[in-house]
Amino acid sequence: MCNTWESNVIAIPKQLINSQIKSPQVFLIDHENNNRGLTDTNEALQLAESLELDLVLVSEGKEA
Template identity: 75%
Template sequence: MNRQIKSPQVFLIDHENNKLGLTDTYDALQLAESVELDLVVVSQGADAPVAKILNYGKLQYQQKKRQSQSARPTVKEVRLRPNIGVSDYQLSIDKAVQWLTKGDSVKFLIRLRGREHQYRDRAAEMLDRIANDLSQVGKIQTLDKRALVIQVIPA
């Protein structure tokens, strides 16, 4: 970057993405300073490095943002009731399969209301059914039958 560039000449790309060709490093620095930007080596070439005139702080910010965005695993959440219809259940399973193949993990929550608490065994059976249906595309990370939660990660 700027004065740290050791090469006597660089292939220069200006701030408007115009290729200016092989240029002396000193002249490239003067041009960068005239538009109040930085001269940054983008890649090391065999003959001369490729340098670009740009805002270095903005470049660092974008790289950091891109890196944190790609490294963040996402957890998708699906809330179900124990007396869900067959087609609605199948729709949520299909959506979970899409998410798992994309690389996201899926968390299923079964909510009980009122008298549904008397039939906790039906909700536990539903958790087992979810585990069986998703066993082909993912593996179970957590299965908590007491809290009625199952988390599946991509296989």
């Protein structure tokens, strides 16, 4: 979090969701907290959509 002292506004970084996620694959933790491992992003999006949920990118990079 960043604190902007001039205006006392706290900025929260924006998380990428759904079609904003450009990576071809993601490490997926599903709605039941099951680790589904490396999954094609399109498959993860289809799963989220079928459950009326959003796919949210929590962390980027190989060390995620």
